[in-house]
Amino acid sequence: MPTTMTANNALSSCSVELIKDQDRFDKVVSDASNLVVIHFAASWAEQCKHMGEVINELAKDPRFAHVVFITVDAESLAEISFKYEIVAAPTIIFLKAGKQIDRLDGANAAELTAKVTKHSNKLIGEFTQSSAKQDLNERLKKLINSAPVMLFMKGNPETPRCGFSRQITQILADQGIKYSTFDILEDDDVRQGLKAFSNWPTYPQLYVKGELLGGLDIVKEMVESGELKEALPTAEDLNTRLKSLINQSPVVLFMKGSPSAPKCGFSRTMVGVLNDVGVPYTTFDILTDDEVRQGLKEYSNWPTYPQLYAKGELLGGLDVIKEMKESGELESALKE
Secondary structure, three states: OOOOOOOHHHOOOOOOEEEOOHHHHHHHHHHOOOEEEEEEEOOOOHHHHHHHHHHHHHHHOHHHOOOEEEEEEOOOOHHHHHHOOOOOOOEEEEEEOOEEEEEEEOOOHHHHHHHHHHHHHHHHHHHHHHHHHHHHHHHHHHHHOOOOEEEEEOEOOOOEOOHHHHHHHHHHHHOOOOOEEEEHHHOHHHHHHHHHHHOOOOOOEEEEOOEEEEOHHHHHHHHHHOHHHHHOOOOOOHHHHHHHHHOOOOEEEEEOEEOOEEOOHHHHHHHHHHHHHOOOOEEEEHHHEHHHHHHHHHHHOOOOOOEEEEOOEEEEOHHHHHHHHHHOHHHHHHHO
């Protein structure tokens, strides 16, 4: 590399900032939170001018709006060049969090574009993963606070799918404890995420008022010491809770499973009928909450499921809903 320099015009012809001193370089690098692409150039080199034009175009690309592009006069700022082992111009250095993650020696526009795209996409992927983790944590918070007593288990109280889950549901039943459940086998994000969120590696997991009590062994010990019932919240008025559930939206369906995965033929048929009518509705899976499952039968004096409610009033089960559809009453009852 020559020891003398001509004017910097060739370096500063593009919109990418030309760094002229050490302090400015340090500030740009330290302030950048994403990818920094440094073009070490020399004003006398035609190849540097060409790469400068390529970098200028990349800097204008909306895909790389989060990337910082700068040009360094490789000969004028010899200390910076020495630090990054610059022996020829052009050389491109890629930094992240102040640390070098890649470099490109020589003029190769295609490879430069590929490297910027690669490292930029990696940053976007990391941001997406971070956002996804944050979203999952918010979802986990809502789940563990969705009922006063919440059990994360394999299966449901009716059909536990492991011995530990079977034992803990039996304990809770023997103690007369009302609780809701979540089947972690149906959602791997929750299954894996909750382990890290609560720092508890196994299932089942029992939560009271949003706080983890523990797994099966802890619950057994708390039953023996009498601490379990002391830890439980005061029982809420079930009728008040049921009123709130059946009035959560204008049309509410209490069923087994969900519209996308019904867990009995009657629930599947009911979902089909409602979809045909085209009226928006919300659902409640009675398999996840035995208190609601048993209590709603008495509350509405209707012994079976599914049950369909409109404006807080019971319309009936599957047979009644079928008759109302055939007679034309259903659509008007739901759309009023």
